[in-house]
Amino acid sequence: MNDLKQVIIKCLEKAMPTSIDDLDKFLEIPADASRGDYALPCFPLAKILKKSPALIAQEIKDKIVIDPQYIEKVEVVGGYLNFYGNPQTFVKHLLENFDPKKEKFGSSNIGKGRNVVIDYSSPNIAKPFHIGHLRSTVIGGAIYRIYQFLGYHSIGVNFLGDWGVQFGKVMAGLSLWKDEYTFTEGKEIDTILKIYVRYNQEEKEKPELNDLAKKWLKKLEDHDEETVQTWQWIRKISLENFQKTYRLLHSHFDSYHGEAYYNDKMQDILDELQQKHLLKESEGAHVVDLEEYHMPPCILITSAGTSIYATRDLAALKDRAKTYDFAKALYVVGAEQQLHFKQIFKVFELMGYDTYAKR
Numbered sequence: 023m024n025d026l027k028q029v030i031i032k033c034l035e036k037a038m039p040t041s042i043d044d045l046d047k048f049l050e051i052p053a054d055a056s057r058g059d060y061a062l063p064c065f066p067l068a069k070i071l072k073k074s075p076a077l078i079a080q081e082i083k084d085k086i087v088i089d090p091q092y093i094e095k096v097e098v099v100g101g102y103l104n105f106y107g108n109p110q111t112f113v114k115h116l117l118e119n120f121d122p123k124k125e126k127f128g129s130s131n132i133g134k135g136r137n138v139v140i141d142y143s144s145p146n147i148a149k150p151f152h153i154g155h156l157r158s159t160v161i162g163g164a165i166y167r168i169y170q171f172l173g174y175h176s177i178g179v180n181f182l183g184d185w186g187v188q189f190g191k192v193m194a195g196l197s198l199w200k201d202e203y204t205f206t207e208g209k210e211i212d213t214i215l216k217i218y219v220r221y222n223q224e225e226k227e228k229p230e231l232n233d234l235a236k237k238w239l240k241k242l243e244d245h246d247e248e249t250v251q252t253w254q255w256i257r258k259i260s261l262e263n264f265q266k267t268y269r270l271l272h273s274h275f276d277s278y279h280g281e282a283y284y285n286d287k288m289q290d291i292l293d294e295l296q297q298k299h300l301l302k303e304s305e306g307a308h309v310v311d312l313e314e315y316h317m318p319p320c321i322l323i324t325s326a327g328t329s330i331y332a333t334r335d336l337a338a339l340k341d342r343a344k345t346y347d348f349a350k351a352l353y354v355v356g357a358e359q360q361l362h363f364k365q366i367f368k369v370f371e372l373m374g375y376d377t378y379a380k381r
């Protein structure tokens with residue numbers, strides 16, 4: 023029934039009072055289905071023909087010859103000419119194609135040779151996998167399959183939140199209270215979570231715990247062997263836990279490169295920003311000014327000298343563009359991260375990269 027549009031275009035070509043270059047783009051799909059399957063807006067023609075859009079629509083209607091096998095009726099509503107396809111033909115066409123094509127029905131090859139990178143699920147290790155992650159896992163998984171169905175090469179990336187202050191907390195908590203807990207095989211993550219929650223609670227009354235967590239994170243950043251091993255262990259058991267959900271949902275990831283993977287790749291992006299004169303100092307932090315684009319500055323190095331989420335996402339975006347040469351890079355995340363991504367995409371564009379939106 024894709025052909026319905028072509029049938030309408032054929033009819034219109036003979037009935038149009040003036041020639042329109044791209045009738046294909048001119049036809050709209052009405053938001054309200056009761057207004058037909060396609061609509062021709064006659065407003066742009068009014069200027070050229072110096073007549074009201076409604077009159078133009080009526081004149082086209084009077085002239086048009088329709089084949090009832092495909093078009094059931096044509097109606098003038100306001101300045102629109104609305105076309106209604108013949109549902110019997112549509113259903114027949116659907117059934118004829120559906121059976122032989124089976125599960126391939128509706129698939130296509132429009133994406134052949136093009137890569138789509140879908141960042142989804144992306145939970146934070148040593149923290150609960152919450153409903154937002156489940157939502158992203160389900161929606162991201164559906165998008166992954168839809169693109170595959172359209173002939174694209176889908177690449178699923180699980181950008182694990184496997185770095186950051188939560189590790190400092192878990193490790194500090196382990197150092198303080200490890201002996202008070204039991205770690206049941208296969209359920210270690212539950213104990214880790216308990217420690218994490220306790221740490222957050224006790225921190226409210228004991229601010230010195232905040233410094234202790236930072237100290238442990240620093241140890242991790244300095245590659246202290248024992249700390250790195252604990253981190254690897256937590257990452258492993260967290261991932262094993264997430265896999266249970268992924269197995270149930272048949273989620274597939276082609277990469278688990280999370281935040282930690284970009285630790286040694288951030289300097290490159292910072293150097294590039296510097297070289298392109300995009301980085302400036304503001305209140306001790308290093309930022310890309312986005313005032314011109316009505317956004318707050320994108321902070322890449324905090325006043326404490328540390329990199330942040332945005333630094334890692336920017337490094338990851340550059341890495342994905344290089345590794346996959348994507349036609350599209352999609353992120354399935356909560357709405358509260360909208361500004362973060364608008365900033366990242368803008369900075370990437372300012373760096374001179376082609377953003378996915380233009381491809």
Ligand code: ARG
Pocket residue numbers: 141143144145146181182183335353355
């Ligand atoms: N770990 C983040 C969270 O739980 C989501 C990450 C989304 N992806 C990204 N590239 N930033 O909120």
